[in-house]
Amino acid sequence: MNKEINAATGFLCNLLRRATRGQFVDIDNFDKCLQRILVERYENHWFPERPFRGSGYRCIRINHNVEPLLKRAADESGLAANFLNNLPNELTIWVDPNEVSYRIGEDGSIGVLYKGEDELNGNHQSSSISLEANKNQTSSPRSSLPSSPAPSRSSKSCNQQFYSAIKADNLNFRQLAAYVSS
Numbered sequence: 001m002n003k004e005i006n007a008a009t010g011f012l013c014n015l016l017r018r019a020t021r022g023q024f025v026d027i028d029n030f031d032k033c034l035q036r037i038l039v040e041r042y043e044n045h046w047f048p049e050r051p052f053r054g055s056g057y058r059c060i061r062i063n064h065n066v067e068p069l070l071k072r073a074a075d076e077s078g079l080a081a082n083f084l085n086n087l088p089n090e091l092t093i094w095v096d097p098n099e100v101s102y103r104i105g106e107d108g109s110i111g112v113l114y115k116g117e118d119e120l121n122g123n124h125q126s127s128s129i130s131l132e133a134n135k136n137q138t139s140s141p142r143s144s145l146p147s148s149p150a151p152s153r154s155s156k157s158c159n160q161q162f163y164s165a166i167k168a169d170n171l172n173f174r175q176l177a178a179y180v181s182s
Helices: 002-019 027-041 068-077 082-088 158-166 171-182
Strands: 061-064 090-096 098-106 108-116
Touching: 002 027, 002 082, 002 090, 002 098, 002 108, 027 068, 061 068, 068 082
Parallel strands: none
Antiparallel strands: 061 090, 090 098, 098 108
C-alpha cells in the first residue's frame, strides 16, 4: 500500500511544485500529511487479492471542487488551501493494489503512475513517474522521463506524451487536458 500511496501523492505534489515554482511552499510536509491520511483511510479498504474491491473509496477526485482529503492535508501541513487551486479542475487518481492511474479531464486518456506485480508473467516492475525532479531535493525515489523532442503520437505512449507536454512552460492545464484527451 505504501508504494501505491507514494506514487499518488508524489504525482499530486509534483503538479503543485510545478505550479508554485519560485514560491516558498512546504510541499514536502503536505506530502507527508497526505500520505498519513491516505494510509489511515485505506487501512481497512485494501484488498490485494481483489484489487478493484473498494476502488471507488480509494479514488482521489477533483471535479471543480478540491477533494476534502487534500484540503485536510493542506490544513494539517500548514499549506494555504488556495495552493490546491493549482491542481487541474478535473483530475481523478485511482489508488489500487499494484496500480495507480490517473485521468485529467472527463474524457482524458488514463495514464499509469505505478504498476506493481505483472499478473501475466509474474514479473515485478516499478514504473513510478514524476513530472520533474525538484531541483532543491538531493535525491528522490521517483524517476522522471528523459527529455525528448516534440512527442510523436505514433511512437510514444500516452504517459510519455503527457510528461513531454507538461515540461513546456507555456502549457496550462486546460490545454493539457485537451492534449491528453485528443
